[in-house]
Amino acid sequence: MDNFKELSTIWQSNLPQENGIKVSDLRSSGIIDKLKKLEKKHFRINLIKTIAVGVLTLFLTYNILSLPNVSILTKSALGWIILSLMAGMFFYWRMQYNSSQFNFLDNSLAFIESTIIKLNSQKQIITRLMPVMVISLIIGMNAIYLDLLQEENFTIRISMHLFMTSFLLLAMYLGLKVRKRRFNNDFKPIIDELDLIKQNFKNDE
Amino acid sequence: MSLKMKVSEKEKLFTDLFSKNKGKIYRLCSAYLIDKTEVNDLFQEVMINVWNNIEKFRGESQISTWVYRIAVNTAFMFNKKAKKNKELFLRFSPDSHPLNNKPEETGNEPSNEMIKILHQTINTLANQDKIIISLVLEGLKYEEIGAITGLTLSNVGVKINRIKSVLLKRMKEVQNG
Numbered sequence: 001m002d003n004f005k006e007l008s009t010i011w012q013s014n015l016p017q018e019n020g021i022k023v024s025d026l027r028s029s030g031i032i033d034k035l036k037k038l039e040k041k042h043f044r045i046n047l048i049k050t051i052a053v054g055v056l057t058l059f060l061t062y063n064i065l066s067l068p069n070v071s072i073l074t075k076s077a078l079g080w081i082i083l084s085l086m087a088g089m090f091f092y093w094r095m096q097y098n099s100s101q102f103n104f105l106d107n108s109l110a111f112i113e114s115t116i117i118k119l120n121s122q123k124q125i126i127t128r129l130m131p132v133m134v135i136s137l138i139i140g141m142n143a144i145y146l147d148l149l150q151e152e153n154f155t156i157r158i159s160m161h162l163f164m165t166s167f168l169l170l171a172m173y174l175g176l177k178v179r180k181r182r183f184n185n186d187f188k189p190i191i192d193e194l195d196l197i198k199q200n201f202k203n204d205e
Numbered sequence: 206m207s208l209k210m211k212v213s214e215k216e217k218l219f220t221d222l223f224s225k226n227k228g229k230i231y232r233l234c235s236a237y238l239i240d241k242t243e244v245n246d247l248f249q250e251v252m253i254n255v256w257n258n259i260e261k262f263r264g265e266s267q268i269s270t271w272v273y274r275i276a277v278n279t280a281f282m283f284n285k286k287a288k289k290n291k292e293l294f295l296r297f298s299p300d301s302h303p304l305n306n307k308p309e310e311t312g313n314e315p316s317n318e319m320i321k322i323l324h325q326t327i328n329t330l331a332n333q334d335k336i337i338i339s340l341v342l343e344g345l346k347y348e349e350i351g352a353i354t355g356l357t358l359s360n361v362g363v364k365i366n367r368i369k370s371v372l373l374k375r376m377k378e379v380q381n382g
């Protein structure tokens with residue numbers, strides 16, 4: 001089989017048309033409708049998340065403001081925690097969204113390069129966002145403890161602060177570990193594969 | 206007309222794209238993967254990405270180049286283990302898979318065995334080589350392959366020559382047992 005044209009003919013004769021999907025099937029089986037639904041689904045999910053955050057923020061703010069016999073310090077600390085969590089969630093979703101928008105219309109080399117960058121940015125969610133959120137939470141919680149434990153003796157106050165801070169740091173450590181494992185399972189293999197393809201693409205240059 | 210493509214126009218363009226390119230795209234998928242279920246999943250992923258990006262088609266490149274770019278990039282990103290969208294498209298029946306496809310015999314068609322050997326040999330190539338050779342087998346010009354892959358014209362030429370010689374050598378080996 002020296003003639004490559006012959007191979008090309010064989011290849012192109014290999015048509016999965018007759019028993020495969022027919023254009024008429026696109027409508028009759030509702031494929032188009034399903035495609036539309038799938039497209040709307042992602043939009044709906046983001047909309048629901050945004051509304052949920054908005055409602056939660058309003059609900060919590062109202063409840064904090066209407067708390068009886070609570071000092072300004074506690075109210076401010078609660079407000080700080082809520083704001084930090086909301087901001088954290090906003091940035092998390094934005095980072096997730098940006099890193100999942102792949103430009104399939106680029107040529108392969110450009111696509112591979114931008115995709116590797118986007119997939120690697122998933123790491124930033126782990127290494128940057130989570131620590132910032134936990135530190136904000138630690139500051140807020142310590143401020144609340146400072147206010148609530150005024151009546152307690154020094155040892156109890158220090159122990160409570162230390163316990164709560166270590167608990168949050170431990171939670172962060174475990175969270176980082178889980179996220180790292182997920183990154184290694186879900187994204188690392190694709191990044192490695194794309195890296196390999198990129199290197200091979202450039203090999204014959 | 207609004208900036209956003211009308212739904213009916215989108216459907217029409219998609220249907221048109223589908224009818225003109227389904228065979229080519231399916232062959233590209235079957236060059237990239239060997240397992241029938243995975244080929245069908247990849248084909249489905251390509252079609253979903255075509256649908257999602259159809260409004261971005263500006264006519265700056267040929268529509269076939271545009272579709273091939275989506276198909277090739279989707280193949281590179283394809284994760285066999287990932288949970289797939291529900292079967293959106295009808296499954297190709299097993300008989301329609303290239304390895305099982307039996308064209309009506311008129312005397313001029315290549316044997317089913319040859320198609321099988323060709324597929325098996327392509328499957329031994331590296332991922333990016335599978336894609337490039339399937340584009341060559343579809344009869345695409347070097348310029349088109351360059352536009353799809355982002356490789357320079359000279360690089361496309363060097364690669365194709367190398368892949369062709371490997372493919373032919375391996376096919377000979379398979380044929381000679």
